[in-house]
Amino acid sequence: MNIRSFQDRVFDWVNYAFMLLLAIVMIFPFFYLFSVSFTTYEEFLRSQLLLWPRKWSIVAYEYIFSSHSFIRSLRVTVYITILGTLVNLFFTTTMAYGLSRKIYGQRFIMLAILFTMLFSAGMIPTYLVVKETGLLDSIWSLILPAAIAPFNLIIVRQFFMSLPQELSESALIDGASDLVIFRKIVLPLSKPILAAFGLFYAVGHWNNYFAGILYLNDQTKWPIQVILRQIVVQSDAMNALGVINPEMLANQPPPETVQMAAILISTLPILIVYPFLQKHFAKGVMIGSIKG
Amino acid sequence: MNKKVVSILSASMMISVIAGCSGNNNEPAASSSPASASTASSSPGASGASSGDAAKQKVTITALKYKYGEVPPTDKNGVNLINEHFNVDYQINMIPQGSYSDKLSAVFASGTLPDIISFEGDDAWNRYPKFAKQGAFADLDSIIQQYPSMSGVPDYIYDQFKVDGKIYAIPTFSPARSVFSIMIRKDWLDNLNLSVPTSYEELKKVALAFTNDDPDKNGKKDTYGFALGKDLNPKLNMGTYWDPTAWYHKDEQGRFIPGSIAPGYKEVVQTLADLYKQGAVTPDFVTLDWANTNKEFYSGKAGIFIAAINGMSEDYVKGLLAIQPEAKFVSLEAFKAPDGSQGWTAARGFGGFNVISAQAAKDPVKLERILEILEFSRKFYPVEDRKETNPDYDFYLGNVGVSYDMVDGKPKFKENAVNLGLAPSTFLPDGGWPAKEADMNYPAGYSLPLIQELTGSLANHLNSTNWYASPNYPVISQTNLDKGAQLDQYLIDEQTKMIAGQRPVSDWDKMVDEWKKMGGEQIIQEVNAGIAIKDASEAWIK
Secondary structure (H helix, E strand, O other): OOOOOHHHHHHHHHHHHHHHHHHHHHHHHHHHHHHHHOEOHHHHHHOOOOOOOOOEOOHHHHHHHHOHHHHHHHHHHHHHHHHHHHHHHHHHHHHHHHHHOOOOOHHHHHHHHHHHHHOOOOHHHHHHHHHHOOOOOOHHHHOOOOOOOHHHHHHHHHHHHHOOHHHHHHHHHOOOOHHHHHHHHHHHHOHHHHHHHHHHHHHHHHHOOHHHHHHOOOHHHOOHHHHHHHHHOHHHHHHOOOOOOHHHHOOOOOHHHHHHHHHHHHHHHHHHHHHHHHHHHHHHHHHHHHOO | OHHHHHHHHHHHHHHHHHHHHHHHHHHHHHHOHHHHHHHHHHOOOOOOOOOOOHHHOOEEEEEEEEEOOOOOOOOOHHHHHHHHHHOEEEEEEEEEHHHHHHHHHHHHHHOOOOOEEEEEHHHHHOHHHHHHHOOOEOOOHHHHOOOHHHHOOOHHHHHOOEEOOEEOOEEOOOOOOOOOEEEEEHHHHHHOOOOOOOOHHHHHHHHHHHHHOOOOOOOOOOOEEEOOEHHHEOOOOOOHHHOOOOEEEEOOOOOEEEHHHOHHHHHHHHHHHHHHHOOOEOOOHHHOOHHHHHHHHHOOOEEEEEEOOOOOOHHHHHHHHHHOOOOOEEEOOOOOOOOOOOOEEOOOOOOEEEEEEHHHHOOHHHHHHHHHHHHHHOOOOOHHHOOOOOHHHHHHOOOEOOOEEEEOOEEEEOOOOOOOOOOHHHHOOOOOOOOOHHHHOHHHHOOOHHHHHHHHHHHHHHHHOOEEOOOOOOOOOHHHHHHHHHHHHHHHHHHHHHHHOOOOHHHHHHHHHHHHHHHHHHHHHHHHHHOOOOOHHHHEEO
């Protein structure tokens, strides 16, 4: 059993080498971000491709953390992500569970859901809905309009349908209500799928940018991506612009290093969460898709 | 064990959702109150227009404005000062410039317009005429005459805002006589004993010398001529004759054509193509974004780049000086064109523009207060008036000692003062409108002597050169609105291929034909139908 042919070993080594290369390709951009963000601007200009900061500097981070809006929006985004993901999971799982049972009008509801997947309303109708429901300028405008992603709902429903019917039937005989079955039997069995879609939703909230601009007039509620975009994209535009108070441009930070630092800080939380949910990840999505 | 964790998780999840939902009932009501307040005030009759002493009445004014860089908080010193000074409740909503266009669409669709709305420049021939025709904005013809900063705007600028003969917009200042010229590393020229080029032929020689003759004398072949980025940015035209945006040349039928298909720009593309082959243009320009294009020049690799009197980055130059302390720049003057002309294309003469909503204008008290704020924010301070003893200027910058200090006789914002929202200037809807463009004195705004010198000599040149008022400016071409961006991109892509050697420059006429078939012909016809002059020579202004 342990005897492996020469070809096998060659294959393994090639495989290792390939995987290692792939890993480096994946990690390198973050590593580059890290190096550039911790170096001085002169050093960055001087070097063709900066691999490791020769001169360390935390100027970029000082700049970012001295800006009040960055920390504030980071807090807003953490709040939205946690709250939003919980809302998403709650509504997605309850609706998916309901639709996984044999109920009246199920076919119609599924078709209606499918319809929203194929034809989305577009920016202005959605804006009007948010406005008329009084969500404008509230954090909930970033959470409620997209409380359920139809695609996720369909997969979660498939997953629930793939659970053995006998389980819930026997619970039913033992006198459990639908809610009890859902909470005590279905949800505990759905750990992988909760983890996987929780992550999907969380990343979605974390990256949410446009809704913040559109629905929130109060900039103290803007999520981090708005601020990030301003630091990364707009610092160039600023320089190309004729400004009537030239003194306003004074104290501009060196742009690239700050950009890199901002990207790093705002990606970090997702990077940290990823490995812990990774093990559920493939499993969760695959299970849902088997019977699709 | 695991089951327990999950059920606790799911239970806590539900609890928090329920808690969240119940919180939902209160939160929007509380947080949307400013919005509803503004809605109420902008509806007619809500504010008593006919009360006796209108000046003492506090008015709520809402505004929507785009902002470059960080958006400062609006509950701080800057807005408070505005509120006190004008006796208003100034509710400004500032949106990052990159998303402004979409926000504007949504706001207009919602039907509740803020009282003062800022537009970016290119909306002047895009959404502005449409909204104006629908009666969204206040007609300003009679008002403009009463306010000096508004009546001082040249007619040719207002002409671009006329919708059915009426003006609904107040343009914000942007220099008409300011262009991107080319700057060259003077120290490299001196090292190689070359003189400042005055034609593309000479410029070509300089670019090749920068590539082959080691201009920085470090013994390595690590330099080249032009720093160029993707989308042929910068354009590297040295006057109107070569300008891809000006309508200067005529075709064989005697019609004006855009510079991007004209023989002048062909010469520029030909020059760049020749030089690219010999390594004198940024090798990977096809994919280089603007920040990296800047880096090519300011890291001392390239010797030729664009310069302007305003908007130069001191940080970039500081970065360059840290690496090559001996660096010096020289800016080029417009080249003499084959047809004898010499000069630059004047800009449209405005940066963006402000409109007042038709709804707000129905309330005379409110309208007057809005115009008061606009007029104040359009006040221009010549350099000698920029003193802490000038009460208006001191207020404008947010009070000396609070948001700025006087350093060497120049106001200098305290660290983060702008980001903290300490200065009214950050929030006012407009900027200063100088009586004469030369009053702007851009060089004085820089602190690095190297940039002061460069922009000073460029400003001298721009003050004495000729200017071409491109005749297409007041013409709105529907085809250009619909397809212009796509057609421009087509030309840029093809010209990029020509420079990179993937398509011969001799294909130029073929490219122009393809462009015309895609809709370019239609644009030429529509624009020519609206052009008032017979010959390009009539459009030159001193």
